Amino acid sequence: EPEVTQTPSHQVTQMGQEVILRCVPISNHLYFYWYRQILGQKVEFLVSFYNNEISEKSEIFDDQFSVERPDGSNFTLKIRSTKLEDSAMYFCASSQTGTGTYGYTFGSGTRLTVV
């Protein structure tokens, strides 16, 4: 079964440092997403990406965040200057369509801990 791959599984970083979270979406999927889940809270939408550009972003996705698809397979989330409140599980997801058909496939997540 095709899967979305995320690396690293766990990252610890000091406040103010930059982190890059990496994702390899399913190969025939065209829509890519980042979500996050703070411990005990809802899964929250950050950004959607299609055709090499951001198609929608949430209020959380401010100037400290950026996404990139540097090649045909990787999809990255960069957090420029991490804050304590950025500590969360970050999930990458991909889908074949943008209309919700088939839903998303989520990666296993990166647990980011900012100290």
Place this chain on the structure above:
Amino acid sequence: QKEVEQNSGPLSVPEGAIASLNCTYSDRGSQSFFWYRQYSGKSPELIMSIYSNGDKEDGRFTAQLNKASQYVSLLIRDSQPSDSATYLCAVMDGGYQKVTFGIGTKLQVIP
């Protein structure tokens, strides 16, 4: 602010019983509805999607949608201890590529 509301639980059911999970949503323009299962410390896993009013069955799972009442439910028949997890209701707007999740209902199936 578009909301998806769920009772966080826990909902406890005995093994073999039917578990009934409910969800309401605020945006009448919503078009696609999903149920995800999330084990502790793991990522959400899609178990059902539904787009039209009525029932949709897949094995032991039945999703029900009532757009007039803005209500989605999930029934799990013959509940097993392995069904113990948090069940997330998720709603997608028409025309948007964004899914809004509820807090999830924690289900405990007691052997």
